[in-house]
Each structure stands twice: as C-alpha cells, then as structure tokens.
Amino acid sequence: MSPKRAPRLAAWMLDHLVPGDRNEALEGDLLEELSSGRSSGWYRRQVFSNLAAAWRRELTDHRRALLFATAWSMLAPVWMALVHTRGFGAMAAGTRRLEWPWSVVCPVALWMSVLMGFLWTGLLLFSWWSRSGITHFATRTFGWGFVRGTLFLMPVWLATVLLNLVLQANFWVAVISSCFPFFVAMLCGVWGVSGNVDVRRADRLMMGVDEPDSARDTEL
Amino acid sequence: MAERSYLGELELMILLSVVGLGEEAYGVPISHEIEKHVGREVSLGSVYAALERLAARGLVASRMGESTPERGGKARRYFRVTKVGLRQMQETRRVLQQMWRSLPVLRGERP
Numbered sequence: 001m002s003p004k005r006a007p008r009l010a011a012w013m014l015d016h017l018v019p020g021d022r023n024e025a026l027e028g029d030l031l032e033e034l035s036s037g038r039s040s041g042w043y044r045r046q047v048f049s050n051l052a053a054a055w056r057r058e059l060t061d062h063r064r065a066l067l068f069a070t071a072w073s074m075l076a077p078v079w080m081a082l083v084h085t086r087g088f089g090a091m092a093a094g095t096r097r098l099e100w101p102w103s104v105v106c107p108v109a110l111w112m113s114v115l116m117g118f119l120w121t122g123l124l125l126f127s128w129w130s131r132s133g134i135t136h137f138a139t140r141t142f143g144w145g146f147v148r149g150t151l152f153l154m155p156v157w158l159a160t161v162l163l164n165l166v167l168q169a170n171f172w173v174a175v176i177s178s179c180f181p182f183f184v185a186m187l188c189g190v191w192g193v194s195g196n197v198d199v200r201r202a203d204r205l206m207m208g209v210d211e212p213d214s215a216r217d218t219e220l
Numbered sequence: 221m222a223e224r225s226y227l228g229e230l231e232l233m234i235l236l237s238v239v240g241l242g243e244e245a246y247g248v249p250i251s252h253e254i255e256k257h258v259g260r261e262v263s264l265g266s267v268y269a270a271l272e273r274l275a276a277r278g279l280v281a282s283r284m285g286e287s288t289p290e291r292g293g294k295a296r297r298y299f300r301v302t303k304v305g306l307r308q309m310q311e312t313r314r315v316l317q318q319m320w321r322s323l324p325v326l327r328g329e330r331p
Binding site: 004006023024025026027028029030031032033035036045046049050051052053054057 | 246247248263264265266268269272284287288290291292294295296297
C-alpha cells in the first residue's frame, strides 16, 4: 500500500505543537489510517483532538507550577510598594550621584537586586513547597530552572516597561502588567520541577516491558 | 493526594480491547475495537492519553514494533496488560457485577 500524504499544516502542528516528547506511534497510526482510506478531514480532526488532549494533560501535570507562578507574580506590586520606602529612595538617589560609570552601574544593580530578590525568594519558596509534594525532587532540574528564570526576568521586564512607555499605559495597567515578567520568569523557573512527574511516568512506561506477558493466560 | 485506584469507562474499554487483541494491540486496532462496540468514533489521541495514564499506573506495558511504508516509516507501539492491570480489571468487574446485582430489575429489562 502506498503512503498517502497527510495534510501539511495538520502534520506540522502534530510535529511541533504537541507538548512533551514526540509520539511516533500516534503519528504512524494516523498515517496508517489515512492510507487505509480515511479522509484528510478525519486526519485534521484527530490532530486537533490530540492537541487539545495533550495540552490539557500538560497543564494539569504542571498545575502546581501554574498556580504558584500566578499567585507569586500577583504579589509583585506589593513587593515593589514595600521596597520603595524613603530609605530605598535615598539610597537609589545616592547611587545616581556617584562618578561615571558607577552612576549607571550601581542604580541598575540595585534595581536588578530588587527584582531578582523577589524572583529568587519565590523560587526558594516553590522548592520548599515542592519538596513536600514531590517525592523525587530533582535539585539539578531546579538549579537549571533557577538560571532560566533569572535569565528570562530582565528581558521580559524591560520589554514590559518599554511597551508601557510606548503605549502610554495608565497607572493601573502599569501595576497589573508589572506582574507579567515575574509570572513568565517564575514559570520558566518552576515548569521543569513540576514536570518531573512526567519523567517518572515515562520511566515506568518503559520499565514494564520486560515483565512476563500474562494477559492471554489469565482468566478474567 | 491518594492515587486514583478505580478504572474509568474508556480505560476499562481499552484494557478489555488490549486483552482481546493480544499480540496485535496497538493504537489503530484498539480504537477500532472500541468503535465497533460503542458505535461512534474514538480519537486516537484520547486512546493514547488513556494508555499513558494506564502505563503510569503500571496497568499496561508497551514495546516498540515494526514500521511500515504506509506508516511513514514510524514504528508501532504494542501494548499489553500487566498482572497488576489484570487484577485491577477483575476487581472492577467484581464491584460492577455486585452493584448491578444489588439493583432492582430496571424498567424494560426482563428479570
């Protein structure tokens, strides 16, 4: 039987938009059905339904990360308000009066430490929370998450601030959008940790292969 | 949170299909088997999602099989029910039968 070509866009979506590892078996099954007479419309329906199921599963598996990132990032405006005391303002003004290049380096470093302090506190809190819920907490994965979150925070924060300036956002939009960079950075940091559950699942899927086959012999 | 121990409707149907198909249990025949009995289309994605859930609970195991040209060179994944899976199926059947027996005769059903 000659292979029938799958609709290009649907095949691309199946290849690139399904989260997690590629499911070659599913891709092959869909092509096999297509070759045996199913329509292109059927193929597209199957791809959409698989995408929806895969993303639902992905979000459910990472609900701990999503919940924490949402809750923690919503506290960002409170953190900023707490930090902006008179003492902090005086310290920031003091750094701006230093000689070049310290007049630029020190205020930026001070501002970054405020942002990073909030993110790192959140990441450490998440690690403590996860250790109580996940039996095999992967410290290395968490370490990489820590680095990823840190690297993502500054660009996303700068992009948000610039966008607010360009769009001349009002005070409340600026306050609400200030949560966004922390949400993104926190999610980047904690996504892998909560995904460890998936890795263990995959391990177990492969571990069962050598077990003696008893399905046909056991009477139901 | 305690791990769910009962089987869902689709999960039970998949386990029954896998046992029935024996050595030939992979995505396509499993979905055909369910469609034949249920009378409507079942998405392969949901079959695989359920199989993954079952594998995560140790109720099924899988091995990669051969690839054919009509599959675009992609290998089949064959599934089989593990001993734990069979025990779980028997337990589910026992509970369901017990519950059905405890019901009075339903309207339209012959005693």
